[in-house]
Every structure is written in structure tokens, then in C-alpha cells.
Amino acid sequence: MITQIGPTHSPGDRRQTVARAVDLLRAGEVVALPTETVYGLAADALSGEAVVKIFETKKRPHFNPLIVHLPELAWLEKVAVIDEKKRPLIERLIAKFWPGPLTIILPRREIVPPIVTAGLETVAVRISANPLFAEVVRAFGQPLAAPSANRFGRISPTAAGHAMEELSGRIPFIVDGGATEHGIESTVIAVREGGIEVLRAGPIAKEELSEFAEVSMRPSGRTEAPGQLPSHYRPQTPLTISDEVSKIAVPKGKRYGALLWSDAPFSETFVESRRLSTTGNLREAATNLFRQLRELDRAGLDCIVAEALPEEGLGVAIMDRLRRAAHAAEIR
Ligand code: TXA
Numbered sequence: 418m419i420t421q422i423g424p425t426h427s428p429g430d431r432r433q434t435v436a437r438a439v440d441l442l443r444a445g446e447v448v449a450l451p452t453e454t455v456y457g458l459a460a461d462a463l464s465g466e467a468v469v470k471i472f473e474t475k476k477r478p479h480f481n482p483l484i485v486h487l488p489e490l491a492w493l494e495k496v497a498v499i500d501e502k503k504r505p506l507i508e509r510l511i512a513k514f515w516p517g518p519l520t521i522i523l524p525r526r527e528i529v530p531p532i533v534t535a536g537l538e539t540v541a542v543r544i545s546a547n548p549l550f551a552e553v554v555r556a557f558g559q560p561l562a563a564p565s566a567n568r569f570g571r572i573s574p575t576a577a578g579h580a581m582e583e584l585s586g587r588i589p590f591i592v593d594g595g596a597t598e599h600g601i602e603s604t605v606i607a608v609r610e611g612g613i614e615v616l617r618a619g620p621i622a623k624e625e626l627s628e629f630a631e632v633s634m635r636p637s638g639r640t641e642a643p644g645q646l647p648s649h650y651r652p653q654t655p656l657t658i659s660d661e662v663s664k665i666a667v668p669k670g671k672r673y674g675a676l677l678w679s680d681a682p683f684s685e686t687f688v689e690s691r692r693l694s695t696t697g698n699l700r701e702a703a704t705n706l707f708r709q710l711r712e713l714d715r716a717g718l719d720c721i722v723a724e725a726l727p728e729e730g731l732g733v734a735i736m737d738r739l740r741r742a743a744h745a746a747e748i749r
């Protein structure tokens with residue numbers, strides 16, 4: 418299969434690309450689409466047969482539950498059940514964060530095929546704020562299931578070219594929406610009796626959610642579902658996290674690269690360096706994270722040294738991704 422990239426620069430290209438994506442989805446195919454977080458690998462969420470192709474394409478060794486992306490709010494209660502006691506909080510969260518990078522776990526309705534939720538009685542839902550994604554899912558007229566458009570365990574794609582690197586020859590079409598806005602996957606939450614539990618840290622930080630209810634972070638290691646596997650976002654190159662990058666001693670003959678956060682100068686210790694943000698901006702750092710990891714991973718290094726970030730705001734989500742990348746490197 419030859420994978421095509423659909424351009425969207427001119428209005429004409431955009432129209433054609435959206436129409437082709439919708440045609441393929443209607444035919445039960447999988448299509449890579451940009452969201453505001455990372456590129457997603459989308460298929461008709463209400464068709465078990467189409468969703469199976471997502472798992473085959475990603476080579477996920479087992480069926481992990483997928484996020485269901487809704488065309489509009491009216492779809493929410495067609496796929497999920499809202500507990501009346503929790504409704505006020507859920508509605509306030511939705512009013513504030515949708516469309517956007519917040520995924521909410523809710524009890525599912527029968528209409529959602531079990532393969533989408535990996536047999537769980539809950540379903541993950543969100544509405545994407547990316548205008549191209551929104552156009553495609555609305556024209557399609559039904560929810561789309563979409564995990565990140567990478568092969569299982571690897572770095573999530575934040576540009577059409579990355580999706581191509583991951584899935585070339587395995588999918589018919591990639592909609593090119595340029596670089597994604599947030600660069601890391603959505604925040605995943607469950608609404609509990611006592612408040613909000615964050616199952617996966619993401620662009621919407623704990624501090625922002627705290628304005629609505631008590632927030633607890635699920636301790637890493639205690640997974641409710643896969644995708645919160647300790648090893649994930651796997652670069653080919655071993656990765657280690659350091660508080661003091663300037664003190665790293667590189668063994669003779671080895672090539673090390675650095676993924677820096679602070680304004681420490683680039684040093685000759687490292688044959689390749691990237692800086693997540695030039696202004697200490699965590700939002701910018703999140704946007705650059707997966708692209709720079711990919712670049713370092715391609716540089717033929719023996720080790721990537723990632724500088725630790727402050728664990729506040731978006732720093733929590735970024736450190737979460739770095740730890741999983743480091744863990745993956747260790748256990749290989
Ligand atoms: O930003 C994102 O969330 C991207 C874009 C494409 O929307 N999608 C994404 O999907 O990251 P994926 O499949 O890579 O991650 C989905 C996450 C996993 O951590 C999974 O375990 C969790 O959502 N999840 C899905 N359904 C769940 C459920 N019913 N209960 C608990 N966790 C669930």
C-alpha cells in the first residue's frame with residue numbers, strides 16, 4: 418500500500434483532502450489525522466471491523482482501550498452515561514475544556530463496540546479542537562476512535578512526516594495539518610465521588626483542574642488500562658534523565674546527545690543538543706518534546722541525556738513521558 422499525504426495549504430487542497438479522508442473512513446479504512454495534541458490514527462468508532470484495523474496497523478500486542486472523538490457535544494450521551502450526581506462537575510469541565518485536550522472516562526453505552534474499550538465498561542471521550550480534525554469528524558457525522566498514530570510503544574507523531582515515518586505503507590492516507598499545537602497527548606481524567614482523578618498527565622495541568630474539584634494523580638505503576646504502561650514513547654537510543662547535565666562524563670569513544678531544559682550552554686560533551694524551550698516556557702517545551710526526541714534518536718547516539726524539568730504545571734506531563742522513555746530504554 419502506498420501512503421499518501423493530503424495537503425491542506427490552499428482552500429482547494431483542503432477541500433479535496435478532507436473529502437478523501439471522509440471517503441476512506443466511510444469505506445472502513447484508517448486515516449491519520451492531526452489533532453491539537455498529536456496525530457491520531459482514526460477509524461469509525463462504531464464499527465468493530467474498522468477499529469480492528471487500528472490495532473493491526475499500530476501492531477499493538479493486545480487491545481488497549483481507545484479514545485472516542487465526538488463530532489459534537491450532542492453525541493456525548495449517545496456513547497456515554499452521565500451520572501446525575503457527577504453531572505454538574507462534568508458539565509463545568511466540558512464547558513471549560515472542550516473542544517480541547519481533555520479526555521474523560523465515563524460509563525459506556527451499548528453502541529460502542531467492546532473492542533474500542535478493550536472490554537471495559539467505561540469509554541474515553543473527547544472533542545478535538547484541531548480545525549481539520551473537527552471538519553473531518555463532522556463531515557463523517559459519527560465518532561472516530563483514534564489513538565496516537567505511532568507504532569506501539571514508540572514516540573507519538575507531532576507532524577505529518579512523523580506519522581509517515583511510523584506508518585508508511587500501512588495506511589492509505591495522512592492529512593497534513595502541520596505541527597500540532599500541544600505536542601503531548603491529552604490529559605485523561607476520571608470523575609470520582611470525591612473529585613477528579615488524573616489517569617494520564619497532559620496539556621491540562623493539575624493546577625487548572627483544581628479550580629473545579631479536588632484533584633488526585635493516579636500513582637504511576639497503578640494502571641487502570643494500558644497506555645499507562647511504564648515503558649512507552651520508546652526511542653531506539655537509551656535515554657537517561659539527569660538533574661545535572663553539566664556533570665555527565667561521556668565514556669571515551671561514545672557519542673552522547675542532550676535534551677536540555679535550562680539555559681545551560683550547549684557543550685562539546687554532547688555531539689548533538691536540543692533545547693526544549695529558549696525562554697523556560699513549559700508549553701513550548703511540550704510542543705518540542707517528541708520532535709526533538711525523534712531528531713536525537715536519528716542522530717546515531719549511544720545515549721540521550723534528558724535534563725530533568727520542574728514538576729509543576731505541564732512539567733508533570735513532560736517528565737511523565739521522559740520517565741517512560743527512560744524506562745523503555747533500560748529494560749530493552
Ligand atoms: O491526545 C490524545 O489523547 C491522542 C489524540 C490522537 O487524541 N490520543 C491518544 O490515544 O493518546 P492513545 O490510545 O495513545 O491513549 C489513550 C489513553 C491510554 O492511556 C488509555 O489507557 C486511556 O487513554 N484509556 C482509554 N480508554 C480508557 C478507559 N476506558 N479507562 C481508562 N483509560 C482509558
Ligand code: MG
Pocket residue numbers: 564565573644
Ligand atoms: Mg499513544
